[in-house]
Structure formats: structure tokens, C-alpha cells
Amino acid sequence: MPSTMKYLSLFAILSSFLFSCAEKKEKIYPEKLPMTESVYASATVQPDSMYQVYSVAMGILDKIWVEEGDKVSKGDRILQIINTSPELNKENARLALQLAQENYSGTPGVLSSIADEIQAAELQQKNDSINYFRQQKLWDQNIGSKLEYDNKKLAYELSQNRLGLLKKKYGQTKNELETHLRQAKNNYKTSLTTSNDFTITSKIDGKVYALYKNPGEIVNTLEPVAAVGRSDKFVVELLVDEVDIVKLNIGQKVFITLDSYGSKVFEGTLDKIYPRKDEHSQTFKVKALFNEPPKTLYPGLSGEGNIIIAEKKETLTIPKTYLVDESTVITDKGETKVSIGLQNMVLVEILDGINENTAIYKPEP
Template sequence: MRIWSSLFTILLVLGIVLFGSCSSGKEGIRPETSDLIESVYASVQVEPEGYYKVFAASTGIIRSIHVKEGDTVATGEVLATIDSDRADLQKSDAIIQAELARENYQGKAAVLSSLENEIASLEKQFSLDSTNFFRQKRLWEQKIGSKSDFEQAELRYDRSLNSLDRARKNFIQKKNELESNYRRALLALDRAETSLDEFSITSRMDGMVYSILKEEGESLGSMEALAQLGSSTDFILKMSIDEVDIARVEVGQQAYITLDAYPGEVFQAELSRIDPMKDERTQTFEVEARFITPPPRLYAGLTGEANITIRTIEDVLHIPLAYLTADDKVITDEGEIEVEIGLRNLDRVQILSGLDSTSTLYLPD
């Protein structure tokens, strides 16, 4: 019995020595006390401000492309034209019809000129017939002259008055008709020009051509983009955030950005927009942010990662997340012990109880 007791004591001591030698063979760390930041991870892609795909208002064959990738363009600048022979003919015909209608309404050889001349002639005739009528009327009232002369003068007066009245009404009617024809011709010309404009694809912003997706001579459908444009100076960050994290994200929160093009550097940004609709394909939400401290140079399509700050807890005890086992335990000089944890982020975890700043921790095997 005494032999077995001695043997157990030897094994226990040997185990302690072996564990101590194992722990002493590893490099230990101690918990730290400082502010701990809770954050949400997001993948990042840099995109030009105002980035959009250019579509044509009309389908057809691309006659010519007037820009190339990397060109800067102004608002309204023509990017490409689509074959528009029919629209050109329609515009030419509309110009001819509008000019003819204008000449009829306003020109020297206008129809109204002949009507005005007719009215002037009838006014002279009416003036003459009116003078004769009232002269014959006075004579007849004085019992001078014959009744036949009076009646003939009255008849000529009535006939002149009626003719002048008809001419004036005809003039007004014709003028309204010609004015209406002229306005319709101008509207037809405007529609023809608008239709022709649909065959010219223009830029809707001052910016840069980032890509040309078609070539001259190719067919361009209503759902096919010709090019991709965006700002040449201003960029935004497009972030993809998992749906399990989106409820904690708000506009105005700060984000710390790392870009593959700038290894080892961190840039600050602020969230500016949260897309309310989830992308069913990726099961993520799109969030936009703007740089507070941008890199010296940016390019469309740069990728990286972001940590969005949710909240900060001051003066807490925390350890690297890698030192915590799956069942919330840590390895110390005293062996494996269970700890109570609080806030965690991508690489640190808060320790609520079970450790203090003097504890030594070792990486789990």
C-alpha cells in the first residue's frame, strides 16, 4: 500500500513537472486593460461617385463611338451615335413643312396678304357706297330724287357692308388656321428633333469613361449598356454586410478601411447610406460610406475590408480572441480555466471574470 502511494506521488509530481515544462516552453501573454471597440466586418469596393451604366433611348446599329476609356466628358457630350437614316429624313421633312407653314403665316407671299388687300379694296368700296347711300337718303328725305335711286344706293351699301364683314371674318378664320398649321409644324419639327436626339447617346454628368462595352458596327439593344461612367475625382465605398449584422449598423457610424492596394495602412470613413433591400443572391445588404481620410490616389474597383465601429467600452480587461477556446476557456499556469466573456470583435474579447491583469495565458494547441 505504501508502495502504491509513493508511486502515485511520483506520477503526480511528474505530471506537474511535465505541464510546467510544457507551459514554460510556450510564450505567454497577459490580459490588457484599454478601450475595446465592438465592430462589424464588411467587404469593401471603391466605386466612382455617380457611377452608372449608359443605355440608349433607341435601339439600332452603333454608327460611331466618340470617346475611349479614360476620357473625361462633360454633361450632354455625345458619347456615340446610332444609325438614324429614317430619323434624319423625318427631320428634313419636318423642317420643310415648318418653313412652308411659316411662310404662309408670316412671309411676304403669305396668304393673309391677299386677304388684307381684298379687305382694303372692300373698305374703299364700302366707303364710297356708304357716302352715296347717306347722300341719297338725305335727298329722299327732302323729297329730292327718285325712290329707285335711293333703293339702288341702299342695296349697294348693304352689299358692300356684307362683303366687307365676310372678308374680315374670312381673314380671322384664315389667320387662325395658318397660325394653327404653323404651330403644328413646329411641334412636328420638335418631335423629329427629339426623335433624332434619341439616336445620340450623351453623358448625363461631368466625369470619366471607365469602360466601353460595345464596338462600332455592333447592334445595341434596349437592355444593353454602351459604357460605364462616373466621377473622375470623387469616390465612394460600397460595403457588403451580412444580414445578421445589419441591424447594428447606422448612418453616421465610423469605419476603418484597409485596401489591398495600400497594405498596412488604415483609412477612416463614415457611413452615408444603407440600402433597405437585401440582395437575395448574396444575402447581404449594401452600405455606402465616404472617406474622411482618403488614400492619395484611388481607382475604380479597388477592394479591401472595413471594420464599422458599433460602440466603444472604456477601460476593460481583454485578451486576443485566439487565446479563447471554443467553450470559453483559457490556458494558464494553473491549467485550463473557464472565464466569463463580454464584448468581442474580430480579434479581441472582453474578460468579465476569471482572469486579472497578472494572469499568464498560452495559446491553445
């Protein structure tokens, strides 16, 4: 075969191969479909108003009044802690209060003793006053000695000063005793409160979901001893990535799936956005409420949530995998710029650049 014919045959085979590859390239057309954009979040079910129970005092766990799963009313006893110190402190505070009351108002009290001294000083001052003024009249008449006159005057002045000092002492002592009495009353009230704190009670109507201590173990103020929450209402705690948190608003629709219920989808409503970011996970916590909760729920059930931030009944869409660099698609004319709108895990909304009759091709990996 001539060499020219060989080259022509080879060119024809190569052209045919390239044409068949081009024909096999995936091609689709944009479609008008309903479109929703959502924010993904991991979900955990928790009882509403659930809180960790702490003791405000140290001691030894003596008795557990409930079991895990028991329902409790507000004020019901949960745990009993024993410690001899509070009872001793209460008795000491009572004795100190009793002593303070006696010192302030009792018959043998400090004030009554000073009052007796004042009464005696007043009598002495009155007597010294009579003697002094009598001696002064005599001295004015040149009767008596100067020494006798000076002695009577000095005695009078000393008795006056002593009476003044005793009255001042009475006032100061009264103020001090009043202060001590008030302090003793406060200390006694505190001792009563501390004694009551050794019986831990429920703060809400609900259920005991966990007990972390056994009888005989030491209880401190840093570790929780139980977990209590409502039994009739559950919430969904969602962890949202920090890049998505600004898209959320209270009242947005939430679709929830739980691992325990397979593919079944539950609808809820976004109820609360917590403002503090978890620095470890770089997420924000938000809370959603079930519109119609499942019949059976337990604390800690996990799943996923999708918070709807926008939706349209019909709009031009293409699969996300057909986008190049998030703003370009491949058409018969080559790379074409497009404007995008809503997007989810699968689809993206096309606002401008192509239409329903524009063929687009999937980018090569």
C-alpha cells in the same frame, strides 16, 4: 473481497473521475482590454461618379471613338450612332418652318390674301354706304321707289357684314398662323437636338471602363452602351444588413480589407448612406472613402469592411463563447446574470454582474 468494500472502491473511482472532469472544464477570468464594436459589410471598389451611358435614340453603332481604359474629358465623343430618320425629320421640320413663315409674313401668304379681300370689301362698303344714304335722302323727299330704297339699304348692310366677317377671319387666321409658326420652330429645334443625340459624349472628366457594343450592332434606349467614371478617385460600396443600418452615421471610421491586398487593412470614412433597401438581398448600400487609397485600384475589387460604431480604450471583456443565452455566464456559484455592452465577433463587454476576480466556465456544447 466483501461487497461493502467493493461499493466503496467503486464510489471512490467514480468520484475521482467526476472531480478530474470538473478540473478539466475550461476556466478563465474577465480581462480589461480595448474594445470596439463594428458592423460588418461586404465591400466593392468602384470609380467615383461612375455611370452607365445610354443612348436617347435608336440606331446602328457606326463608330467607336475610344477604347476601354482611355481617359476622356467632359464633352469628348465616345460613340457615333447612325440613323437616316433624324436627318429626314430635320429636313421635313425645316420645310414646315419655312412654309409657316411664308404663310405668316410672306407676300403670297394667307394673311395678305385676306388683307386684299378686306381692302376690296372696304371699298365696296364705302360705295354701298354712299348709295344707301343718297337714296335715303331722296326717299325722305318722296323721290324714288320703295323697292330701290330697300335694295340700296340691303346692299349696304351686306357689305358691312362681309367686311366684319373678313376682319374677324383675318384675326383668327393670324392667331392660327402664329401658333403654327411657333410649333414649326419648336419642331425644328427638336429635330436638331435629336440629330445631335446620335453622337454620345462623356458627361465627366474620367475614364471609359467598359464598352458594351460593337460597330454594326443595334443600339436602343434600354441597354447601356458604355460605362464611364473618374480615374483619379475611387469609392468603396458597402452592403450592410438591414438590422445594422440604424447604427450607422456619416463620418464613422471604416476598416477595409481587399482580397487583392491580402491581410493589409486600409482606413476609410463613411461618406454616404443610401436610403433605399434592396428587397432581394435585404441590405442597404453605403459609401466609404479611403483616407489613403492603395496605389493601384480597379473597378470591382472585392473585400470586407468593418464600420466602427463604438470603441473604448479599456473595458472589462470576456470571450463571446463564454456567454449563455447572451445574458448569463457560468461561475463557481452557477449561472450568473450579467449586463453586456459593446460586442464584436470575438469579445463582449461586461457592464455588471461579475468582475476581474470572477472565474467563469465555458458552457458545454
